Amino acid sequence: MIHFDLKGAVSVADRLKLAMLPPDRRRRLLNTVMRQAVDDAKANLKAQRGPDGKPWPKRKKGRKKMLGKLGKSLVSHANADEGTAEWKNKLAGQTAFKHQYGLPEIYTKAKARRRSNSAKEAADQNGPATRHQARLLKQLGYSITVGKRVKRTRQPGIAWIRKNLSFEQAGQTLKMLIAEKRNQRRGKSSWEIQVPARPFLEIDKQRVLNALAAELNRRG
Known part of the structure; x- marks a missing residue:
């Protein structure tokens, strides 16, 4: 607004x-x-x-x-x-x-997971994620939150990723996971992404x- x-x-x-x-x-x-x-x-x-x-x-x-x-x-x-x-x-x-x-925008691991979950709920207008993207997401430990009463996380398979994430959504999620891994190596629990005006x-x-x-x- x-x-x-x-x-x-x-x-x-x-x-x-x-x-x-x-x-x-x-x-x-x-x-x-x-x-x-x-x-x-x-x-x-x-x-x-x-x-x-x-x-x-x-x-x-x-x-x-x-x-x-x-x-x-x-x-x-x-x-x-x-x-x-x-x-x-x-x-x-x-x-x-x-x-x-x-x-x-300040990102944490939890926020990155929430954003990726929100992305897969959005309408897919850009075509499915590629198999290469799905493999990379699995290698980087991509996980989703499941369960209504008891929340837990699980790592989906390649087929699920391609069905539920668009090419654009998978790309954005990959960027966040790569940034997360990079900052984990530097000992950071959060990181900032600068968005140009x-x-x-x-x-x-x-x-x-x-x-x-x-x-x-x-x-x-």
């Missing part, structure tokens, strides 16, 4: 104009601005660029597009003073927030001013 304060997008003089509008008209104004911002964000996600038109940092490996599916579930809400861009899926919202601002959502101040002018000129 990403919040935007309408007052922070305009000058002090324009804030006085905003204060003249009743709450329902401020909400209508912000709804208009947020819908435009969401449309722009979806276009940026598709084009792999920031609001300034500059391309995002590339993947370290591979050419597959980043965050390609985030735009599908992106919606906006607004009240009289604040707009919100959010995702129906909580994990998608966390991913979007992390990439929007380029936040580091890939902004895509921004309030266009000129559109805010245009919408404000249109609302002030509206009769009633």
Whole structure:
């Protein structure tokens, strides 16, 4: 979830104009601005660029597009003073927030296992994991949590991995397990993965001013 304060997008003089509008008209104004911002964000996600038109940092490996599916579930809400861009899926919202601002992520062995379990529950749109990926995962000790009442871990076989993990999910899980093994050798129980900023959502101040002018000129 990403919040935007309408007052922070305009000058002090324009804030006085905003204060003249009743709450329902401020909400209508912000709804208009947020819908435009969401449309722009979806276009940026598709084009792999920031609001300034500059391309995002590339993947370290591979050419597959980043965050390609985030735009599908992106919606906006607004009240009289604040707009919100959010995702129906909580994990998608966390991913979007992390990439929007380029936040580091701290991983532990338990978190890596939880993330891999969440990955296998996601919809598979990218094709199954390869046999080579499955073998590497087994060699690195990939495990899953099973059981409803009594939780335990087990190491799945190659067939299970290929059936339940996509190529992309297996690749991300391999990265986490490799990083885990590397840091275990260094005596670390946790490690940090730096995520470069890939902004895509921004309030266009000129559109805010245009919408404000249109609302002030509206009769009633």
